[in-house]
Amino acid sequence: MGxxxxxxxxQLFACEDYFEFISDILAAFYQxxxxxxxxxxxxxxxxxxxxxxxxxxxxxEEFLTGNVxxxxxxxxxxxxxxxxxxxLIKTAFDFILAKxxxxxxxxxxxxxxxxxxxxxxxxxxxxxxxxxxxxxxxVHWVNANLDVREEVFPRIAxxxxxxxxxxxxxxxxxxxxxxxxxxxxxxxxxxxxWSQFHLNCRPPIDNAMCIPRQSFHLRGSTPSLFxxxxxxxxxxxxxxxxxxxxxxxxxxxxxxxxxxxxxxxxVTSPFGLYLIDNNDFYFVEPKLKRxxxxxxxxxxxxxxxxxxxxxxxxxGGDPASKSVKSINLKESNPEWKSEQxxxxxxxxxxxxQFASKVYAFGRWNTMVTQEFDPALNKWRMYSxxxxxxDGASAVALGDKIYVVGGxxxxxxxxxxxxxxxxxxxxxxxxxxxxxxTEWKGKIxxxxxxxxxxxxxxxxxxxNRNELLPGGDxxxxxLHASCTL
Numbered sequence: 001m002g003x004x005x006x007x008x009x010x011q012l013f014a015c016e017d018y019f020e021f022i023s024d025i026l027a028a029f030y031q032x033x034x035x036x037x038x039x040x041x042x043x044x045x046x047x048x049x050x051x052x053x054x055x056x057x058x059x060x061e062e063f064l065t066g067n068v069x070x071x072x073x074x075x076x077x078x079x080x081x082x083x084x085x086x087x088l089i090k091t092a093f094d095f096i097l098a099k100x101x102x103x104x105x106x107x108x109x110x111x112x113x114x115x116x117x118x119x120x121x122x123x124x125x126x127x128x129x130x131x132x133x134x135x136x137x138x139v140h141w142v143n144a145n146l147d148v149r150e151e152v153f154p155r156i157a158x159x160x161x162x163x164x165x166x167x168x169x170x171x172x173x174x175x176x177x178x179x180x181x182x183x184x185x186x187x188x189x190x191x192x193x194w195s196q197f198h199l200n201c202r203p204p205i206d207n208a209m210c211i212p213r214q215s216f217h218l219r220g221s222t223p224s225l226f227x228x229x230x231x232x233x234x235x236x237x238x239x240x241x242x243x244x245x246x247x248x249x250x251x252x253x254x255x256x257x258x259x260x261x262x263x264x265x266x267v268t269s270p271f272g273l274y275l276i277d278n279n280d281f282y283f284v285e286p287k288l289k290r291x292x293x294x295x296x297x298x299x300x301x302x303x304x305x306x307x308x309x310x311x312x313x314x315x316g317g318d319p320a321s322k323s324v325k326s327i328n329l330k331e332s333n334p335e336w337k338s339e340q341x342x343x344x345x346x347x348x349x350x351x352x353q354f355a356s357k358v359y360a361f362g363r364w365n366t367m368v369t370q371e372f373d374p375a376l377n378k379w380r381m382y383s384x385x386x387x388x389x390d391g392a393s394a395v396a397l398g399d400k401i402y403v404v405g406g407x408x409x410x411x412x413x414x415x416x417x418x419x420x421x422x423x424x425x426x427x428x429x430x431x432x433x434x435x436x437t438e439w440k441g442k443i444x445x446x447x448x449x450x451x452x453x454x455x456x457x458x459x460x461x462x463n464r465n466e467l468l469p470g471g472d473x474x475x476x477x478l479h480a481s482c483t484l
Contacts, residue, residue: 042079061085068095074108074116096120098127103137110144114152117141121159131165135174142179150179157185162192170198196310225439226286227252227467228266228273230474237263237275239284240469252469256284258291265298266477269307273479276305299325299336306351308358309374313339315360316346343379344368350394352401354416359401364390369414382419386412393436395443397456404454405431405445411454411461425459427452439480448473 042064061080065088068076073095080088096106097120103109112120120126121134128134138156142149157180165174174180174189193199227240237258258275263282267274272285281296298305302318303325311326314336322341327334342349342360346368350361358372367384385403392406401414404427411424429450436445443454444464451464469476 057083057085061088064088065091068092070099070102070105071107073099073106074112077116093119094125097123097125100127100137101133103133103140109137110141112141114149114155118156118159121156131161131163132169134160135162135165135169139177139179150182153179154183154185157183157188160188162188163195163197165192167193167198224286224480225437225444226255226273226479227469228275228477228479229469229471230263230476232472232474235474239273239286252467255286256289256291258282258284264301265305266479267305267307267312268479274305274307274312294329296327296329296334299323299327302348304348304351306353306358308353313351315342315351316349318347320345320347320366322346340372340377340379342370342372343381344370350389350392350403352394352396354396354401357416359394359414359416361385361389361394361403363392363406364388371416383421385414386410386421386423391432393431393445395436395438397438397441397443400456402436402443402454402456404443405435407432413456424456425454425461427454427461428463435478437478437480439478444478444480446476446478448476451478 064076064079064085068088068091073092076088077092077096079085080092099106100120117138121138126134138153138160142153162170162174170189170193175186175193180186180189229238229240230236231238238254239256239258240252240254263275263277263280265274265276267276272283275282275284276296276298281294283292283294284290285292299314300317300321300323303314303316303321303323306313306315308326310330311328314323314325314327317323322343322345324339324341325336326339327336344362344366346360346362346366347364350359350363352359352361356374358374360368360370360372362368362385365388367386367388369382369384371380371382372378373380387410388408389403389405389410389412390407392403392408392410395402395404399415399417401416403410403412403414407430409426409428409430411426413422413424414420415422427445429447429452431445431447431450435447436443438444439453442456444467445452445454446464446467448468451467453462453464454460455462
């Protein structure tokens, strides 16, 4: 028996009458009134370390687990660790994560140890709509014992995913916080302010702070799966969002009835969707449920457009071209400007931003792989794709890039770190441009007739036709985002 357990056990018999303790055990065995069980339930568990009755311990743990709340979750979490009550530990910890937004109401929150706070703040399932509340909770904890904990703040600050704080909070409070300034953590906050999530004035940051927590999938503000639909009659565009149904399935809800004409190109950004054809250009902002018409035309209708570093880039053209151009829509009179050309001419290439690099893959009768390094302003050639992939899509997922779909029904993975291609299981149906997106760790591939889901761990495709919205569809595009 460990020293701490021995102490608990000795305290039990020092403070409680022995016969009352035996009475409580009998009450627990025969499941008498809850009030009697609750009176000394923790003492019974402590005493059971001596009696070694597994059923009694399990019964008492079940009772405590069913009574976890704001007033005792931290106490029960610690108690569970002392006596190895695994179910109680998980239940209490999950409760703390779920109620984190109400941290001020959690008893003894400001008495957490540094290690305990780190466990909570670093957990991927922490329930916080944005990271404002995480910063506020850490500051609250530090201020509860400022003399001791001020030096702890720099060790905890990197666990706060500053890019997901609101812009107002970052600029008005976090960057002005004495704790942030004194601890020399200001660089973390400034990096977030200038990142692609806010002002978007510097190259995108790619580190652990930029990865949304898994808990986002369980909230309305989490990553969302968007469906952009062009109906046949009348020709218009609607933007739909997938919502959870009892956490077991999804249904589509119309978010923005765009009421635009048809469009040929789709460009995604952290702030909205650009819908483009030869005559019109629309900017759709899902959060604001707003559609704006902009006076702008693509450089070449057969180039590939991508949103990178706050600008829209156009790669390639028809006939095949090495051309790379960019346009900054924040300028009062935006114009196309030439950028560093690719090494190999391409028609409508696949473009993927991966970490700090940009990759261009040949899509039409070409298998080249080209990488652009913005820091060096230089293109490099790498290993060719296993075969052509006419009309395929490319998605960055985890530590690899996946090329899927097209007329050859391909599924390839590319490892940029090792410059290696791998041939994987083919999808069941044919899919074409803009058909794929990353969603909850998998790849969604769909068009107006079929939807499939690819699991990279199992190397397996699954039918997801239940996600088809129905109706008279001309074409549709899938897009997942956690920032729109």
